[in-house]
Each structure stands twice: as C-alpha cells, then as structure tokens.
Amino acid sequence: MTEGGTVRGAGHGEAGGAAGFWAPGAQILWRYRENGGAHFHIARPVTVVRDDPELLAVWMAPGTECVKPVLADGTPVHREPLATRYTKPRTVQRDRWFGTGVLKLARPGEPWSVWLFWDPGWQFKNWYVNLEEPLARWAGGVDSEDHFLDISVHPDRSWHWRDEDEFAQAQHDGLVDEELAGRIREAGRAAVAAIEAWAPPFSEGWQNWRPDPSWAVPSLPQDWDRTSVHVSP
Numbered sequence: 001m002t003e004g005g006t007v008r009g010a011g012h013g014e015a016g017g018a019a020g021f022w023a024p025g026a027q028i029l030w031r032y033r034e035n036g037g038a039h040f041h042i043a044r045p046v047t048v049v050r051d052d053p054e055l056l057a058v059w060m061a062p063g064t065e066c067v068k069p070v071l072a073d074g075t076p077v078h079r080e081p082l083a084t085r086y087t088k089p090r091t092v093q094r095d096r097w098f099g100t101g102v103l104k105l106a107r108p109g110e111p112w113s114v115w116l117f118w119d120p121g122w123q124f125k126n127w128y129v130n131l132e133e134p135l136a137r138w139a140g141g142v143d144s145e146d147h148f149l150d151i152s153v154h155p156d157r158s159w160h161w162r163d164e165d166e167f168a169q170a171q172h173d174g175l176v177d178e179e180l181a182g183r184i185r186e187a188g189r190a191a192v193a194a195i196e197a198w199a200p201p202f203s204e205g206w207q208n209w210r211p212d213p214s215w216a217v218p219s220l221p222q223d224w225d226r227t228s229v230h231v232s233p
Contacts, residue, residue, distance in 0.1 A: 020233035021051040027218040029141030030058060030104065031225075032132070034069070034090075035175045040143070040225045041092050043067040045218035046104065049209070053108065053233070055201065056135065056142065059211050060102045065220040067092050082165060086173045094220065103209060105201045106142070108233075109134050111187040113144075114201050116209075124207040127153035128162075129191050131184055138228035140221075147184045148176065151191055153202065159195050161188075 022028060025047060032042035044066045046058035069077055072089040080088060100120060106113040113135070115128040129151035135142040148170045150162040167184070170176045176184065195202060 022048040024048055024050065025212065025215060026051075028058070029221075029224060030060070031141060031143045033143065033145045035086075035145060035148075035170065041067070041069040041090070042146075043220065043224040044097070045220050046141075047211070047215050047218060049103070049211075051233075056106045056108070057206075058104050059215070060097060060104065061211065061215070061217045062097060062099060062101045063217055064097045064101075066095055066097055067220065067224055068095050082169050085166075086170060086175055101211070103206060105206065106135050107201075111147075111183070112191050116206055122210070124155060126155070127202060129153065129195070131187050131191065136228075136230040137233060138230050140226070140228065143228060143230070147180075147187070149184055149188055151188065151195070153195055155207075157195070157198065157202075159192070 027045060027047055030044045030046050031040045033039065034041040044060055045064055046060045049057040049059050051057070069090050070093050071077065071080055072091050074093070077085060077090075100118045103116040104113055105116070111134050112129050112131045115130060117125040117128060119125050131147040131149050131151075133145045133147070135144050147167075148163055149167040151159055152162050153159045167176070167181075171181055
C-alpha cells in the first residue's frame with residue numbers, strides 16, 4: 001500500500017491502470033455489497049496473481065485485515081439462529097483472516113468465483129464455488145454481491161451443495177426474490193456442469209500454486225468502503 005490508503009497498482013482511473021489489467025503483485029480490494037442494500041459489508045485486501053481476459057486470480061494471505069458483517073451487538077453472524085440471522089440489525093467490524101490463505105479465481109462475466117483452501121503445510125483441502133454477481137471492476141479492485149448458495153468440490157472431484165438453508169431463509173426474508181432465485185439456481189446448474197466436465201479452473205492445477213514469498217500482506221485502506229465507478233478492462 002502507498003500512503004493515504006491508496007491501493008498500490010490501481011491509481012490510473014480505470015481497473016488495472018492504462019492497460020486495463022493489474023500486474024502480478026498489485027494489491028486490490030475484493031468487496032461484497034450487503035444483500036438488499038447499497039453499502040459494502042465485506043472488504044478483503046488481496047494480491048493479484050494473474051489478471052487477463054480469461055481470469056482474475058488473487059491471493060488473500062493469512063493475517064490479512066478485513067471487514068466483515070456482525071450483528072449490531074457484535075454477535076458473529078454465523079452464531080445467530082437462522083430464523084433471525086438476516087432480519088436483526090447489523091454493523092461491520094475489522095478483523096483478521098486467520099488460518100491458511102485463500103486463492104480466489106474468477107472468470108469475467110461468470111456468476112461465481114472459485115476459491116481454493118489448504119490445510120496447514122499446504123495440504124490441499126477443497127475448492128469452494130461461491131455463487132455471486134459477476135465481478136464489477138473499478139480502479140481499486142472488484143465488487144460483487146453474494147448469492148448465499150455455494151458448492152464444495154473435493155480433491156476426488158466429488159461435490160455437494162452448501163448453505164441451502166441460508167438460501168431458503170434469504171428468500172423467505174425477502175433478500176432474494178423469485179427472479180433472482182431463478183438466476184442463482186441457473187448459475188448453480190452451470191457451475192455443476194463445469195465441475196462434472198472438470199473444466200477450467202478445476203483442471204488447471206491451481207492446487208499446486210504457491211504465493212511469491214516476497215509479497216507483503218496488503219493493508220486495509222481507511223476508505224475501504226468508498227464509492228466506485230465500475231469499468232471494463
């Protein structure tokens with residue numbers, strides 16, 4: 001990071017600077033808007049691994065300072081009973097990503113991203129398909145909105161749905177209307193088809209990737225929630 005909270009490598013007024021793409025090692029923000037609102041409630045500083053017309057790959061290092069949603073009284077969201085999880089008032093708080101880091105892969109225009117998790121010692125654990133709005137690029141990073149429903153993919157290529165209960169509750173609470181629910185289910189079916197065909201990025205060997213040891217852990221800028229103007233690379 002440079003002084004003043006500016007994300008390094010993203011100060012040219014368009015996503016990725018004059019060339020339209022970020023160079024490996026650039027530090028950007030990966031953010032999510034709150035569901036049913038206009039504000040951001042998740043912000044994670046990440047380091048660019050690859051950025052081109054086919055793929056954006058970023059690394060979230062262990063210990064990265066992030067912003068996450070919590071209930072207004074500070075209760076972690078996942079500890080609140082599902083029936084009231086999405087209706088109680090919320091706020092955000094700063095925290096750090098503990099445990100091993102996460103590699104995030106997103107193909108332009110695709111309504112999901114694929115995350116890779118490892119156990120300590122770089123023992124590959126699983127892929128995680130996060131259904132979401134296609135990433136919107138801006139000068140400082142990328143923005144999306146989470147769609148609740150997810151898929152876990154295991155090293156033996158088996159898979160299973162995750163968070164179906166949260167997806168159902170979000171519909172019950174009015175955060176996901178019928179039209180959006182249909183789009184999410186369609187995206188899920190397309191993701192499953194990619195898994196079963198073992199298409200990119202699953203087939204590309206990313207589980208063997210390792211971060212550059214010279215990369216510093218990015219800092220969370222003070223203006224992490226600033227308004228962004230979305231652009232195309």
